[in-house]
Amino acid sequence: MSMRSRSVVTIADVARACGVGTMTVSRVINGKKHVSEAMVRRVEEAIARLNYQPNEAARTLKGRTSRTLGLIVPSLSDPFFSQCAHAVQQVAAEQGYMTMLFACEASHSVEAEELSQMRSRNIAGILIVPSSENSMEQLKELRRSGMPVVMMDRTIAGIDAGEVMVENLEGSFRATNHLIDHGHRRILCVGYDREYNSIGQRMDGYRKAMQTAGLQPQYLLVKRGVPVGPRVVAALRAVKPPTAIFSLNNVTSVAVLSALKREKIRIPEQVAMVGFDDFELASLLAVPLTAVRQPAAELGRQATRMLIDSLRSGSGNQQMSARIVLPTELILRQSCGCEPLAQITPLD
Amino acid sequence: MSMRSRSVVTIADVARACGVGTMTVSRVINGKKHVSEAMVRRVEEAIARLNYQPNEAARTLKGRTSRTLGLIVPSLSDPFFSQCAHAVQQVAAEQGYMTMLFACEASHSVEAEELSQMRSRNIAGILIVPSSENSMEQLKELRRSGMPVVMMDRTIAGIDAGEVMVENLEGSFRATNHLIDHGHRRILCVGYDREYNSIGQRMDGYRKAMQTAGLQPQYLLVKRGVPVGPRVVAALRAVKPPTAIFSLNNVTSVAVLSALKREKIRIPEQVAMVGFDDFELASLLAVPLTAVRQPAAELGRQATRMLIDSLRSGSGNQQMSARIVLPTELILRQSCGCEPLAQITPLD
């Protein structure tokens, strides 16, 4: 690796420059008391002059844990997760923590690899949007060894970790009721998978609303990777077609919207639509989408605070039973059948 | 920090379990030769049984540089950057590197802090979408101390670093020409800032096209943070209003689109539009946006490869003059005035 001379300045150099022991320099760096004012100034001057930067690896090696948080999200291309990640990073930075961010692509082998990387890098704590039951064992073991963990957006049962969720059931319930209020009786619930409890809760909210109204729930669920668009179109061409669609997440909403556009099926005249998960451009679409807005940034913020709190209280080995559930909000636009000017709420 | 017992298993434990020296275990881990097959098996079995994970901090401390790449982007909420970041992470992971991802929020103080964090964490190399001239000094110093650096999307002069850019000038030239071909003579170039060379190149492409056609360039540039929407609307209400708009990036495009919608100004009838930077929902908008597509993922991929190459060749202390420029593509939709069915190209 050639003769890298990077970060040549060590604590010993600073100590030498001041004619003191390394201990004294260390104390100054770490803001410890028991150092005379004059000495503090002398050392700080030398640190500045030599442009000394403590070597984090060495600190970590002693302290056993670095001031770094690990964050695992399924993907960075989903704006929901990127907003969330963004918030995590901000709060962490404010509190003096760095964030190592990983996208696992919803693959459990990638997720597993990342978790093991985190362990070997002495991460202080983990924030995760869990993607796979398969990583559960690893997460459990991490918890057992005292690593604080907070799950966000969705959770996996049987893991003693902090949880920050969103009111999935309530949001879906309200969204579905809104469609029912518009007079719809055959409402199709469309989504990509039921493997996460967040999605499960959304389905429950939909079902509850339908049953409360004496209506028959109807589902169109496909495996991840299978295009929903064509299936939805087919469903709309059946004998007694649904007159409205409730979509379980933004990826599905976009897919459905694309398919409807391709087939020139008009919204809300031929089929009304409400989606779970709002996004920036929802109000600029051909038909502005009525959607359940989730507080993505707030989710990240709260989760980060929870994790840092448990780090500070040193409760790594204790139970991490904290649980926060954040409210969702139904943003009315036109895809549900509301009047164009009823309420134009751009995201942001 | 209570009695954390994390990662108790060390190389010494494994060595003891096998009745060998730590050196032998180290050799097995690092895939070194000079170890007997039988020994390799014995050690690997012990590693698996004890669930041993090498401590990265200790390795780093010895090797002076960790197998971690630092990535700084202005923001994660801009899909262009998040796609880019995503690609970086994938390529890095394939090559056995982790990525530390930071969003600097286009603030040079944040950027500076992140750069200094990277140094103290023995990052192997840096990938950066530079946000501020102010961090230039720091970047230069990092280079001087042998840290490989690759700038992507935009570059700052005077820094000896690898560069991966996009054909900004060519893309803008083609986009502007397309509007001219539609018969427009008064085309307004709208954007948020000219502080980056990428934006400068786009403006140059626009100007070149205008001048070549014997037309007068017209600019509407506002400082970051100042809303462009109202200004554009005002410009459209002037005496000889522009009949077309060329927007310099996606943030601006969305802002303009919102303003036009709010004012019920029809596209492309009242004003045509082409934007630099394509995005997923561009084809589902009320008026599908004609846009210059940049290869975001490819940008990240190439930059990462360039960085890792220079890491491998140990050329940290040498010149890093590699430079790659990737092509852009004009995606025709309807906002420019093309026929609805001319070419419907959804992103992805």
Place this chain on the structure above:
DNA sequence: CTGAAAGCGCTTACAG
């Protein structure tokens, strides 16, 4: 093919 020793840069008790 295998191992004992030294040291990476820092901090943690322990003395003065």
Place this chain on the structure above:
DNA sequence: CTGAAAGCGCTTACAG
């Protein structure tokens, strides 16, 4: 208030 010594977990020469 200040410092010398030991050690965190690993790898790098150097021997055998």
